[in-house]
Amino acid sequence: MKSSKLIQVLASLNPKEIKRFSQYVHSPYFNTNKRLTQLLTHIIGFHPQYPSHQLERVKVYTSLFPSAGFSEQKFRLDTSQLYRLLKSFLAQQEYESGEGGYQKNIFLLTQLYRRRLANIFDIQIKKLQQSLAKMPFRGADYHWYKYQLANEANAFYGSQQLRVYDENLQQMIDHLDLFFLVIKLQTSCEMLNRMQLMKGDYEFNMIEELLSFLEAKPAFYEKVPAIGIYYQILNCLINREDEQHYQQLVELLQQHSHKFPIAEAQGMYKYAQNYCIRHINRGNTHYMAEVFRLYKMLAENGLLLHAGQLPHSDYKNIVTAGLRTKEFEWVENFMDEYKDKVDATYRENVYNFSLASYYFETQQQRKAIRHLQSVTFTDVFYQLSARELLIKSMFETRDYESLFYQIDALTIFLKRNKEISSQRKENHLNFLKTLKRLVRLSERAFSLSKVKIQAECSKIRKELTPMSQLSWLKLKLDEMI
Numbered sequence: 001m002k003s004s005k006l007i008q009v010l011a012s013l014n015p016k017e018i019k020r021f022s023q024y025v026h027s028p029y030f031n032t033n034k035r036l037t038q039l040l041t042h043i044i045g046f047h048p049q050y051p052s053h054q055l056e057r058v059k060v061y062t063s064l065f066p067s068a069g070f071s072e073q074k075f076r077l078d079t080s081q082l083y084r085l086l087k088s089f090l091a092q093q094e095y096e097s098g099e100g101g102y103q104k105n106i107f108l109l110t111q112l113y114r115r116r117l118a119n120i121f122d123i124q125i126k127k128l129q130q131s132l133a134k135m136p137f138r139g140a141d142y143h144w145y146k147y148q149l150a151n152e153a154n155a156f157y158g159s160q161q162l163r164v165y166d167e168n169l170q171q172m173i174d175h176l177d178l179f180f181l182v183i184k185l186q187t188s189c190e191m192l193n194r195m196q197l198m199k200g201d202y203e204f205n206m207i208e209e210l211l212s213f214l215e216a217k218p219a220f221y222e223k224v225p226a227i228g229i230y231y232q233i234l235n236c237l238i239n240r241e242d243e244q245h246y247q248q249l250v251e252l253l254q255q256h257s258h259k260f261p262i263a264e265a266q267g268m269y270k271y272a273q274n275y276c277i278r279h280i281n282r283g284n285t286h287y288m289a290e291v292f293r294l295y296k297m298l299a300e301n302g303l304l305l306h307a308g309q310l311p312h313s314d315y316k317n318i319v320t321a322g323l324r325t326k327e328f329e330w331v332e333n334f335m336d337e338y339k340d341k342v343d344a345t346y347r348e349n350v351y352n353f354s355l356a357s358y359y360f361e362t363q364q365q366r367k368a369i370r371h372l373q374s375v376t377f378t379d380v381f382y383q384l385s386a387r388e389l390l391i392k393s394m395f396e397t398r399d400y401e402s403l404f405y406q407i408d409a410l411t412i413f414l415k416r417n418k419e420i421s422s423q424r425k426e427n428h429l430n431f432l433k434t435l436k437r438l439v440r441l442s443e444r445a446f447s448l449s450k451v452k453i454q455a456e457c458s459k460i461r462k463e464l465t466p467m468s469q470l471s472w473l474k475l476k477l478d479e480m481i
Contacts (some may be wrong), residue, residue: 389408
């Protein structure tokens, strides 16, 4: 029974939800089968662990119904009916929560219409119109509710056969169009984004017609934030070289991101960040300042956290972007302010790595080395970042003996590791190989002429291949020249 769907879903409920579900099952409106209330009371006594030895079928059944004798058929029927009640409860929870309340009111209007309660219908629809006007978000759901509201009003007033102009028909078609446009653009963005990340093709029906329509009628995306934002995101994905769409997207996010649920707004910013990252990966490093600007906007608008926590990867990426753009004071404040928001599993390691990065970029390499020695990442990509930062710090402090040892150790690690892609592996190996050449040149520098040093550095620079540490290596070459 431990592995049953019933137990799996029950285990996902928190204590408050368990209490409410128990009340739900005990309510005669939802359930009149007393066997189910007895079964639930017994099972939830083991919440949240639900140990297997306590949930053995025969043991549960005979403890509840000792005089009946175990019946596999009856037990299956009882657990099946209880699971059905649990699914209904979860649906009811969603129906009662958040914006589900709007849908409930739409159903109420339907009932009032069918019962011909005109006065009460008028009062209720005005209340709902006022409530929608105050609705904080302006995503696709908003236009769907507006469409449904106009649809109910049109049906009700149409049934009264009044020979007057009814604006509800226009409201219906307008908000249905807006709902369609938002969903169509939003889904098209996700489809195109996935196509660029992985193999596979999607069919984009009517996308050209949709873009032509919006180009011809800019009022649609100028007045409706969701359409404007997803329209610019789609253009960023299609026209990667036209920065105008990116700049318009950022401007719209600054103005309207507060009009969307947190998760949706974060997703919108993620598209903008990915646009910048694609350019950075192609060597356009000035986009790093744009990535940092987007992170600052997220922080200012309260959009950094996910369910109250900051993902450890975001923490690291924000610090990296800030350091690359020399925003040292901001980064230092950020690290302290958001440290406790990172999941405890990663907190100390990510903080120490980020602090080491801060010390490295502020020319405090010995402090960086000390903090890196306390980092124990199990994640292979964190290991790579930490070990390469340690190597760079040793280069800066001219600890060449330790440096060669670390380069050789990391080279072996890269060659043996099967989790790292071949392209990424090649980039890291090229970095280590080039750095070795640079160290050897540095060791011989005092015995070489300036012309010879410049020639050697130029030769190394010409052989550089695109890699994550390219800008740092170029800087070291320039310093040597």
